[in-house]
Amino acid sequence: MYLKQIEQLVVLQKVDDEIIVIEKELESLPKELAALEEKNAKLTERMEQTKERTDILLHQQRLLADEIDSNDSKIKKSKNKLMMAGNTREYQAMMREMDNMEKINRSREEEKIALMDEMNRQKERQTAAEAEAEELKGQLEECSANLKKRTATAKKRLTKLQKDRETACEVIPPRVLGRYEFIRARIQHPVIVPVDEAVCNGCHILIPPQIFNELQRGEQILSCPNCQRLIYWTNHFCAPADAPAAPAAEVEAEEQE
Numbered sequence: 001m002y003l004k005q006i007e008q009l010v011v012l013q014k015v016d017d018e019i020i021v022i023e024k025e026l027e028s029l030p031k032e033l034a035a036l037e038e039k040n041a042k043l044t045e046r047m048e049q050t051k052e053r054t055d056i057l058l059h060q061q062r063l064l065a066d067e068i069d070s071n072d073s074k075i076k077k078s079k080n081k082l083m084m085a086g087n088t089r090e091y092q093a094m095m096r097e098m099d100n101m102e103k104i105n106r107s108r109e110e111e112k113i114a115l116m117d118e119m120n121r122q123k124e125r126q127t128a129a130e131a132e133a134e135e136l137k138g139q140l141e142e143c144s145a146n147l148k149k150r151t152a153t154a155k156k157r158l159t160k161l162q163k164d165r166e167t168a169c170e171v172i173p174p175r176v177l178g179r180y181e182f183i184r185a186r187i188q189h190p191v192i193v194p195v196d197e198a199v200c201n202g203c204h205i206l207i208p209p210q211i212f213n214e215l216q217r218g219e220q221i222l223s224c225p226n227c228q229r230l231i232y233w234t235n236h237f238c239a240p241a242d243a244p245a246a247p248a249a250e251v252e253a254e255e256q257e
């Protein structure tokens with residue numbers, strides 16, 4: 001009776017352990033996709049910024065080209081007018097103006113080159129971003145499909161585990177189940193732990209001799225006085241090394257009958 005109850009509790013705990021793992025997985029699965037989507041949003045934003053910057057550069061290039069053209073034609077006109085200069089002073093004034101204009105145009109040409117360099121940098125950035133976007137698109141599609149598949153599998157497994165849990169709960173006496181649930185709600189997993197050589201496997205502290213003696217008698221379900229977890233003596237099970245495995249296998253076999 002006592003051993004049977006311990007066995008069932010260990011089975012219940014195995015089910016609960018897996019439920020915890022699967023619930024965590026279900027929680028974390030959408031996070032991978034969300035992270036990729038966030039990356040994608042940032043990339044799109046970056047591409048828009050590059051596009052904006054390129055548009056500004058194009059506009060600046062047009063303005064510069066217009067200015068250079070207009071200066072060129074002014075220089076040409078001034079050259080033609082030079083012949084008509086009435087005196088030296090007028091001639092020199094026109095020459096100075098032409099020199100100035102040519103100087104301005106030379107610096108405008110330098111600006112034009114700088115603009116082109118900047119434009120090329122933006123183009124490179126855009127090309128790199130487009131390649132990244134293409135790769136990210138593939139990753140997103142894969143992750144999304146994977147998410148659906150893995151979520152479905154995990155949910156299916158969870159439904160099965162919850163059924164297993166109900167089955168296990170049916171055979172565990174309500175008083176014992178109540179203690180298990182009480183402890184489960186208050187302390188970290190695991191709830192039921194083996195005691196090997198008088199040491200609690202939950203908190204790794206020595207069980208007082210009197211309680212250890214009682215535990216060895218195997219008459220009632222005891223708690224570790226230190227961590228409050230339910231305890232059982234490993235020697236009560238044939239294979240002390242993996243005590244929880246033996247009862248689990250047995251109950252699984254019963255289920256299949």
Ligand SMILES: [Zn+2]
Pocket residue numbers: 200201202203204205224225226227228229
């Ligand atoms: Zn303990």
